[in-house]
Amino acid sequence: MRKFAGNYSPLGFSSMSHHLRTIIITSCTSRKKDVGDVVSLHAEDVVTSLECLAQTWLARIDAAQHREPVQSLYQGRAFSEAKLSASAVGAPLYVASAGHGLVNSESSLPSYDLSVVATPGGQLHLILDRLKKSPSDWWQALTNSSKQSRSLVSLFAESTAPNCIVLLAMPSSYLAMLQEDFALLSDQQITQLRIISSEFGISLLSERLRKMALPYDERLDGCKAYAGTRTDFAQRALRHFVVELRGHELPIDEARDQVFSAMHALVKPALPRRERKSDQAIEELISQSWNHHRGSQSALLRWLRDDQLISCEQGRFRSIWQKCKSKISVGERKDG
Numbered sequence: 520m521r522k523f524a525g526n527y528s529p530l531g532f533s534s535m536s537h538h539l540r541t542i543i544i545t546s547c548t549s550r551k552k553d554v555g556d557v558v559s560l561h562a563e564d565v566v567t568s569l570e571c572l573a574q575t576w577l578a579r580i581d582a583a584q585h586r587e588p589v590q591s592l593y594q595g596r597a598f599s600e601a602k603l604s605a606s607a608v609g610a611p612l613y614v615a616s617a618g619h620g621l622v623n624s625e626s627s628l629p630s631y632d633l634s635v636v637a638t639p640g641g642q643l644h645l646i647l648d649r650l651k652k653s654p655s656d657w658w659q660a661l662t663n664s665s666k667q668s669r670s671l672v673s674l675f676a677e678s679t680a681p682n683c684i685v686l687l688a689m690p691s692s693y694l695a696m697l698q699e700d701f702a703l704l705s706d707q708q709i710t711q712l713r714i715i716s717s718e719f720g721i722s723l724l725s726e727r728l729r730k731m732a733l734p735y736d737e738r739l740d741g742c743k744a745y746a747g748t749r750t751d752f753a754q755r756a757l758r759h760f761v762v763e764l765r766g767h768e769l770p771i772d773e774a775r776d777q778v779f780s781a782m783h784a785l786v787k788p789a790l791p792r793r794e795r796k797s798d799q800a801i802e803e804l805i806s807q808s809w810n811h812h813r814g815s816q817s818a819l820l821r822w823l824r825d826d827q828l829i830s831c832e833q834g835r836f837r838s839i840w841q842k843c844k845s846k847i848s849v850g851e852r853k854d855g
Contacts, residue, residue: 540680541608541767544671545601545754546689547616549837550594550816551630558583558618558631560642569652569660576633577665580619583629589614590624595817596747600754601688604761610686613674615693617643617654620661620668636692654696671700675708684767686713688757690750691720701728713767713774715756717749731771733760733778741785750833793830798839801831805843814847816840 551557558579566572590602593614605612605624612624618633633643635654647657662670669677675685694716701709706727714724714732721732735756740746745755760766764781766774796804804827805819812818820836823829831839 540683541610541761542613542674542683542685543601543605543608543610543757544613544615544621544674544685544687544689545598545757546693547614547618548593548595548598549634549834552587552592552594554585554587554592554630556583556585556630558629558633560633560646562642564642564646566646566650569650569656570664572646572650572657573660573664576618576661580629580631586627586629588625588627589622592628592630595751597751597754600751600758604686604688604754604758607758608761608767610767615671615689615697616668617657617661617696620658620665621671621674622668626667635696654692655699658696659699671697672703675704675711681707681711683711684713685711686715686757686761686767688715688753689720690753691717691723694720694723698723701725710771713760713771715753715760717752720753733766734775734782735759735778736782736787738782738785738787740788746788748833791825791828793824793828795830798835801829801836802839802843804829805840806847809843809847814844 558576560576564575566575598614601612602624604610613621614624615621616628617635618631619628622628632641634641635643635647635657643657647654658670662668662673694714702725704712709727709731712728712731714721714728715735716732718736721729724732733756735752737752739752739756739759742759745759747755759781760774760778764774764777766777769777801823804823808819808822812822816837819840820831820833823831823836
């Protein structure tokens with residue numbers, strides 16, 4: 520049984536309480552369920568301001584015919600880890616989405632292709648550069664214009680009690696997108712946060728936010744059950760925090776100490792040396808092993824990295840995999 524220092528935590532409630540309400544916030548994922556219609560921006564879109572961009576985008580969202588439950592819309596390990604964590608502690612799960620704002624996982628949304636990170640074919644990054652605006656500016660325009668989405672500030676205002684713990688697990692790009700929301704939180708609300716991100720992500724935070732960050736690092740990969748890729752690091756660390764440490768029940772100082780001790784007990788595994796190949800060479804390998812792995816994007820990526828020892832970033836692999844999938848689909852139609 521853990522021993523708590525003192526009778527009260529910095530939040531003003533008894534640190535012995537195990538019935539605190541917990542909310543989990545994670546980031547959206549680029550991998551989404553294939554539902555046919557996908558809302559997106561287009562290269563020919565003419566926008567002169569962020570407000571115009573937000574209105575154009577939200578009009579397309581409103582006009583979308585098919586909507587999918589958030590729980591099944593987002594795909595990939597990062598979101599699966601977040602769902603497992605929410606289920607483990609009985610917490611509501613919210614998703615910070617570049618296309619929808621902050622949404623509850625119980626809502627339904629149209630599928631979309633929009634990211635604040637530069638991706639092949641992504642238009643938002645190009646438009647923001649042209650307007651000389653940041654992802655944080657886009658987030659403010661989106662959440663101010665949308666009737667369905669909310670900001671982090673509004674979530675605190677509407678949903679959190681003074682003794683509620685908000686576990687926020689996301690990569691550096693999403694922390695940067697939410698920086699204006701963070702700035703609007705009161706000192707009391709800041710103390711309710713537990714922030715989980717990469718070491719680089721934590722370095723981007725202001726001093727008062729950094730005090731609420733948990734010291735997870737790449738040594739987490741030394742624990743087989745929580746090893747993974749950089750893209751799902753924050754969510755893997757989140758699950759470790761709530762399942763192994765029950766950290767959501769701890770005051771911040773003890774939570775940080777528990778994470779530090781857990782990382783100190785682990786050793787970062789040595790990375791295998793992987794060969795870099797051209798897109799064409801990787802596409803040929805994927806095609807050859809497509810049927811064996813049933814076209815699974817995640818299985819093929821793991822096979823390429825772990826068995827073939829070939830270096831390929833996840834975004835680059837996704838682009839090659841989609842190209843390969845299109846060619847195989849065309850071939851199957853011709854054979855049919």
